[in-house]
Amino acid sequence: MSFSEQFIVHEHDVLVIGAGGAGLRAAIEASAAGLKVGVICKSLLGKAHTVMAEGGMAAAMGNVDDRDNWEVHFADTMRGGQYLNNPIMVEHHAKESPARVLELESWGAVFDRTKEGKILQRNFGGHRYPRLAHVGDRTGLELIRTLQDHGIHKGMEVFMEMTVVSLLTTGGKISGVLGYDRERGRMRIWKAKAVILATGGIGKSFRITSNSWEGTGDGHALAYQAGAELMDMEFVQFHPTGMVWPPSVRGILVTEGVRGEGGVLRNNEGKRFMFDDIPEMYKNQVATDEEEGWRYVCGDKNALRPPELLTRDHIARCINREIKAGRGSPHGGVYLDIAWIKEKLPNSAEHIQRKLPSMYHQFKQLAGVDITKERMEVGPTTHYVMGGVAVDGDTQMSCVPGLFAAGEVTAGLHGANRLGGNSLSDLVVFGKLAGEHAAKYAKNNAAVEVDQEQVLAHTNAIMEPFERTTGENPYGIQHELQNTMQDLVGIVRTETEMQQALVKLDEYKARVKNVSVIGHREYNPGWHTAIDLPCMLVVSESITRAALERKESRGAQFRDDYPDKSAECATFNVVSKKAADGSMQVTRRSIVPIRADLKAVIEKMK
Amino acid sequence: MSTPTIQSNPVDQSNAVQFRIWRGNKDGGEFVNYEVNVSEGMVLLDCVHRIQAEQAPDLACRWNCKAGKCGSCSAEINGKPSLMCMTRMDSLPPGKVVTVEPMRSFPSIRDLVTDVSWNFRVKKTIKPFKPRKPDNADGSWTMFQQDIDRVQEFRKCIECFLCQDVCHVIRDHHKEDEFIGPRFLMYTAALEMHPLDTEDRVGDLKNRDGIGYCNITKCCTKVCPEHIGITDNAIIPMKERVVDQFYDPVTRLFRMFKGK
Numbered sequence: 001m002s003f004s005e006q007f008i009v010h011e012h013d014v015l016v017i018g019a020g021g022a023g024l025r026a027a028i029e030a031s032a033a034g035l036k037v038g039v040i041c042k043s044l045l046g047k048a049h050t051v052m053a054e055g056g057m058a059a060a061m062g063n064v065d066d067r068d069n070w071e072v073h074f075a076d077t078m079r080g081g082q083y084l085n086n087p088i089m090v091e092h093h094a095k096e097s098p099a100r101v102l103e104l105e106s107w108g109a110v111f112d113r114t115k116e117g118k119i120l121q122r123n124f125g126g127h128r129y130p131r132l133a134h135v136g137d138r139t140g141l142e143l144i145r146t147l148q149d150h151g152i153h154k155g156m157e158v159f160m161e162m163t164v165v166s167l168l169t170t171g172g173k174i175s176g177v178l179g180y181d182r183e184r185g186r187m188r189i190w191k192a193k194a195v196i197l198a199t200g201g202i203g204k205s206f207r208i209t210s211n212s213w214e215g216t217g218d219g220h221a222l223a224y225q226a227g228a229e230l231m232d233m234e235f236v237q238f239h240p241t242g243m244v245w246p247p248s249v250r251g252i253l254v255t256e257g258v259r260g261e262g263g264v265l266r267n268n269e270g271k272r273f274m275f276d277d278i279p280e281m282y283k284n285q286v287a288t289d290e291e292e293g294w295r296y297v298c299g300d301k302n303a304l305r306p307p308e309l310l311t312r313d314h315i316a317r318c319i320n321r322e323i324k325a326g327r328g329s330p331h332g333g334v335y336l337d338i339a340w341i342k343e344k345l346p347n348s349a350e351h352i353q354r355k356l357p358s359m360y361h362q363f364k365q366l367a368g369v370d371i372t373k374e375r376m377e378v379g380p381t382t383h384y385v386m387g388g389v390a391v392d393g394d395t396q397m398s399c400v401p402g403l404f405a406a407g408e409v410t411a412g413l414h415g416a417n418r419l420g421g422n423s424l425s426d427l428v429v430f431g432k433l434a435g436e437h438a439a440k441y442a443k444n445n446a447a448v449e450v451d452q453e454q455v456l457a458h459t460n461a462i463m464e465p466f467e468r469t470t471g472e473n474p475y476g477i478q479h480e481l482q483n484t485m486q487d488l489v490g491i492v493r494t495e496t497e498m499q500q501a502l503v504k505l506d507e508y509k510a511r512v513k514n515v516s517v518i519g520h521r522e523y524n525p526g527w528h529t530a531i532d533l534p535c536m537l538v539v540s541e542s543i544t545r546a547a548l549e550r551k552e553s554r555g556a557q558f559r560d561d562y563p564d565k566s567a568e569c570a571t572f573n574v575v576s577k578k579a580a581d582g583s584m585q586v587t588r589r590s591i592v593p594i595r596a597d598l599k600a601v602i603e604k605m606k
Numbered sequence: 607m608s609t610p611t612i613q614s615n616p617v618d619q620s621n622a623v624q625f626r627i628w629r630g631n632k633d634g635g636e637f638v639n640y641e642v643n644v645s646e647g648m649v650l651l652d653c654v655h656r657i658q659a660e661q662a663p664d665l666a667c668r669w670n671c672k673a674g675k676c677g678s679c680s681a682e683i684n685g686k687p688s689l690m691c692m693t694r695m696d697s698l699p700p701g702k703v704v705t706v707e708p709m710r711s712f713p714s715i716r717d718l719v720t721d722v723s724w725n726f727r728v729k730k731t732i733k734p735f736k737p738r739k740p741d742n743a744d745g746s747w748t749m750f751q752q753d754i755d756r757v758q759e760f761r762k763c764i765e766c767f768l769c770q771d772v773c774h775v776i777r778d779h780h781k782e783d784e785f786i787g788p789r790f791l792m793y794t795a796a797l798e799m800h801p802l803d804t805e806d807r808v809g810d811l812k813n814r815d816g817i818g819y820c821n822i823t824k825c826c827t828k829v830c831p832e833h834i835g836i837t838d839n840a841i842i843p844m845k846e847r848v849v850d851q852f853y854d855p856v857t858r859l860f861r862m863f864k865g866k
Binding site: 043044045046047048049051052099102105106107108110112113116117118119135136138141142145149150152153158160183212213214245246247248249252253357358361362365366367473474475479517518519520522523524525526527529 | 631645646647648649652658659663664665666667668669670671672673674675676677678692694715716717719721722723726729730734735737740744745746747748749750751754757758761762764765797800803
């Protein structure tokens with residue numbers, strides 16, 4: 001079969017991989033520049049993981065508390081990220097989020113309202129003022145549907161249920177991508193002048209996760225294999241509140257909005273343990289007693305936040321501590337209680353159902369728990385990766401010419417820990433920037449010829465599992481990998497365990513070369529899993545090596561053998577890059593220097 | 607014809623549940639029997655995953671969030687259009703074989719996966735949102751919660767297409783070329799009832815989208831996993847708008863003089 005018969009070939013100016021919030025926003029922007037734009041989605045359009053976002057999107061609009069502005073949001077984000085963030089990206093984000101929210105409204109989004117008819121904003125962890133524009137607890141659905149319904153009229157070509165297996169480069173520059181469609185298993189080449197990665201996260205490398213099957217770190221691995229750098233990969237966010245019971249729903253997210261609306265955390269002694277451990281940098285931002293915390297939830301401007309609204313990294317560790325100390329709930333979590341507000345509100349059941357409809361539904365249907373009357377059992381779940389492709393803070397381009405990235409697959413905005421609500425705004429702020437700059441790049445650079453040898457080599461590699469008749473089932477390796485990462489590179493890390501993890505990862509790498517799949521190429525999930533595995537391995541190795549390199553505890557990374565922050569480690573980000581011999585090289589890079597005016601903003605907000 | 611039963615190993619007989627899962631493609635297929643050991647709290651999608659992992663790695667099914675939020679894992683479970691991820695095993699009759707089929711109104715791709723692309727094509731034909739000019743200098747609008755409650759109800763839709771699957775106009779009469787189905791009648795209603803929207807889609811509803819085919823049997827409402835009042839709150843009000851605009855004698859007279 002000739003080359004042209006073997007592959008379906010598409011051609012675009014800008015090609016976006018991923019159709020969550022960042023990908024769709026990028027595609028809309030690039031289309032607006034008058035270019036031919038393609039969007040590849042791993043699932044059906046509108047099903048990407050953005051749909052799972054619940055609590056809201058952070059934007060300093062000041063609709064509920066007029067003391068809020070971009071400077072406060074900037075300082076909150078830097079503090080939450082423990083100052084490893086790229087300040088240029090944090091500045092873009094804090095300044096541009098409000099305009100992105102209004103833009104969504106102009107495209108048909110319907111946010112909850114204040115009494116005055118403005119967009120309502122809610123409290124969330126680490127945000128000084130109520131800042132999250134939201135729609136009950138299904139904000140992600142609103143975001144993705146709005147972008148989808150607007151985007152389909154803007155001329156972009158959408159490729160549903162297709163997966164990219166390799167970025168193609170010629171002379172170090174992007175020339176396109178290689179992938180397959182699920183329906184028929186046909187190989188396809190998308191030639192493109194610029195490629196935007198918007199592939200989301202990596203949660204599937206862990207056993208307990210809030211992420212769907214798609215979160216296999218494809219974009220991270222594609223970028224790495226193409227020569228881009230991965231940064232801050234040691235920072236994996238374990239969301240403090242995932243479901244723990246029944247076992248089949250373990251890890252499914254319980255929105256921080258529950259705590260934003262007054263939900264409290266208790267151990268099996270009934271104690272609100274979060275009051276016991278307030279980090280130094282938040283000492284003057286936390287309520288002194290339960291009463292003050294409730295007043296804050298109700299909007300009293302003179303009250304300080306309850307400790308349940310501290311940052312996620314800290315809360316996840318406190319929960320972990322309670323469980324390990326034997327003060328956990330029967331199924332290995334702690335209690336999250338929103339039902340208690342009935343003491344304060346006469347119509348609490350109705351109020352909870354209106355503010356948290358999905359949570360009510362989710363617990364009622366999956367766990368048989370009525371959250372308006374009973375406590376929930378919750379525990380940490382792998383939720384988000386702060387690390388990702390290193391990009392220029394203004395243009396979102398990686399070190400590979402023509403390769404851009406936006407959203408979760410990118411590093412820089414969140415530093416060592418992401419604040420809840422900063423993800424949805426991240427998607428639209430940086431989706432727009434990536435779309436804009438990729439369009440510029442595509443206009444200023446001619447198409448690069450695709451290297452046919454490269455295409456054939458990658459194609460042969462992914463077909464190999466069909467040729468083996470006696471190899472291993474890919475699901476088995478995936479399962480073991482998830483256990484390794486969960487048990488050895490999880491919330492609490494040590495040198496010894498992570499070294500063990502590296503040995504295991506090497507073993508899986510060897511075994512992946514010997515997986516076999518049955519059946520044919522049409523919609524074959526076993527084959528798809530076999531193709532996802534190498535991506536998961538790159539991501540897992542990068543997380544482990546970066547976590548070993550950072551010999552301190554900061555943000556989402558907690559090292560039992562280095563339990564404190566170190567001044568030295570505050571000066572660098574950890575970068576993974578593929579070396580010439582194919583091995584993973586890990587280096588330290590000085591953090592992006594902060595401009596004097598931005599430094600002054602941080603000082604002012606201390 | 608007897609079909610082979612493939613067992614997960616080892617099966618604890620006390621919790622073993624029998625499944626009949628449709629396997630095939632557009633050229634046809636058959637039910638294959640599986641047996642799965644079911645533990646407390648499992649949903650049907652867990653069982654399908656267990657079959658994939660242990661017995662049939664190439665069993666095709668679509669899924670994403672596993673929490674009833676994305677609407678990917680639609681199927682017909684014991685004949686009822688449902689989300690696999692929200693169907694608790696303990697909600698099914700004990701001791702009975704569980705039948706799992708793909709949505710039957712859409713063309714088959716493979717096993718439990720169907721071709722739902724028609725829905726995406728239909729959506730594109732509906733006139734998009736067109737807001738009035740912003741109310742305020744900063745580009746924002748003033749809207750009150752009571753005015754958007756209904757639209758927000760419709761926007762809860764997760765596009766699982768179970769309502770399209772169950773609707774007899776599509777399922778039995780295959781009016782896909784003349785009828786947009788409950789999902790998109792409600793989508794249109796959400797746009798029409800959006801306080802900021804200035805577009806008019808009522809003519810399209812009558813002339814092109816086939817709203818008249820709906821005879822309000824409410825099957826769509828019954829299967830909606832988001833419990834949206836599709837028929838009562840969206841379709842009936844849209845039918846009323848069509849009547850007001852096209853069949854009301856006063857408006858008709860008025861239109862005659864206006865020449866419209």
